[in-house]
Amino acid sequence: NRRIVLASRPYGAPTPNDFRLEQQPIPVPGAGELLLRNVYLSLDPYVRGRMSDAPSYSPPMEINDVIVGGTVSKVVQSNHPEFQAGDWVVGQAGWQDYIVTDGQGIIKLDSTVPHPSYALGILGMPGFTAYMGLLDIGQPKAGETLVVAAATGPVGGTVGQIAKLKGCRVIGIAGGAEKCRYAVETLGFDVCLDHYQMDLAQQLAKACPQGIDIYYENVGGKVFDAVLPLLNPRARIPVCGIISQYNATALPDGPDRLSLLESIILKKRIRMQGFIIFNDYAHHFGEFIQQMGQWVAEGKIKYREHLVQELENAPKAFIGLLKGENFGKLVIQLGNE
Ligand code: NDP
Known part of the structure; x- marks a missing residue:
């Protein structure tokens, strides 16, 4: 299990040294838990704020924490009644290959999403x-x-x-x-x-x-x-x-x-x-998905992804996001679908 943690808090623009790649054994799910393999990882500007300890709307990451990030994952093994192996799910598993979770905050991917990674961008x-x-x-x-x-x-x-x-x-x-x-x-x-x-x-x-x-x-x-x-x-x-x-x-x-x-x-x-x-609009998400899903299906809204392969490349891609090096929604693909 590869994971990338916060090695140090950046001063100014983040550098590769602020991130550290670690290897860990793949975690094992206990009773009521499920093991997820992350396939798509969203890189978003707000992560820069979470790397700092300045006061903000959500608490900062601590040093050695896995970097936060939205994910689309496949269920590998489930001891949870609501999920089965093979399900696609959306969550906040962060910059790592695998995670064990009790299912809190994990939702099944809507079957109408045209591509799983869209749940991190236009339909997310x-x-x-x-x-x-x-x-x-x-x-x-x-x-x-x-x-x-x-x-x-x-x-x-x-x-x-x-x-x-x-x-x-x-x-x-x-x-x-x-x-x-x-x-x-x-x-x-x-x-x-x-x-x-x-x-x-x-x-x-x-x-x-x-x-x-x-x-x-x-x-x-x-x-x-x-x-x-x-x-x-x-x-x-x-x-x-x-x-x-x-x-x-x-x-x-x-x-x-x-x-x-x-x-x-x-x-x-x-x-x-x-x-x-x-924080402000969670209760409108259903309405949004319905309307945006329709616009995307009808071709009225276009969407472009900037896909980068492999977790190791996430720090460089994230540093580039803050300088405009991405062209479209920046997503890391961690492995095969
Ligand atoms: P983008 O994929 O658009 O990436 C950021 C873009 O910002 C870069 O590609 C670049 O585009 C532009 N940029 C970066 N640095 C500069 C600069 N110094 N001057 C001018 N432009 C710059 O990001 P998102 O669409 O994910 O996010 C867009 C904004 O929305 C961000 O500010 C983000 O923090 C905010 N956001 C806020 C949320 C909220 O709840 N309030 C939730 C989600 C996002 P270019 O090369 O074209 O300049």
Whole structure:
């Protein structure tokens, strides 16, 4: 049983030395327990927060803990009445090949999911995040302009496509020409801007002649700087993530612009609201799965995975996720289906 544990807490960007690969015997399930073999492992930005011991919405990992992560697994052996060998299940087994569990928090994979790994992306946590943040907080209306960055990832890509279904004009922001082309040609965004271009703010102003009604916040930093002056009265900002700051060790340099931000929020009556998907919206998951399952089956929502083989490659892939090296939902495949 291979497993990857937290070797040290990163200062700034994580490095390979913050992770340690260990070998252990495969655990044996006791009475009422089941043994799972993990086949797909989700790598997600929130894991960076759990590697730190700064206060957050959930407790940090401890040193030597297995790194946390969502998983799709196959039941190898079951002493549990509700599961049988061969079942596909979704859970939080973390960065390891096998786990023994009493079944708490483990759910059977919905038989309508087109591919098991989709339960980690479009039909799982990131898709759900896009759906609730946009529809509940963003409140999109036909004819409005929406801006979203990390535009080809599982959250941003889905936000933009749902907004198109709701009749919005959608401006994506992504890292590089290839991602931008994909956002327009495959995902159907109206425009996609490359945030590595120096004149991002001017390009965004040109792309949003009617201003911005919804800014779905995934990255923060210079993207938010470019968005701020373009916000319309009564704009909504679902604050989903600020990935550009996850590796930061201090507040950014420069003048304190907090009062500028507050005055814009006040004068334009902007609604800016953070949310943590399962803490706030768990009771909506059934509704989400039904609607998103239908959109995916009908081809109305497209989804791209970035599949990396083998657990050993998870640290490098995760470090890359925080730098935009992934193109689509980052998933590790640990073994054969
Ligand atoms: P993605 O697969 O989109 O990966 C992250 C992307 O962020 C990268 O590919 C990169 O895209 C972009 N990025 C990374 N660093 C920077 C930077 N410095 N500046 C600008 N862009 C950067 O991730 P997800 O779709 O899984 O997550 C998107 C956001 O949603 C994250 O902020 C995440 O924390 C948040 N989230 C929040 C949840 C909640 O409950 N609130 C739940 C799930 C996710 P590019 O190359 O295009 O710049």
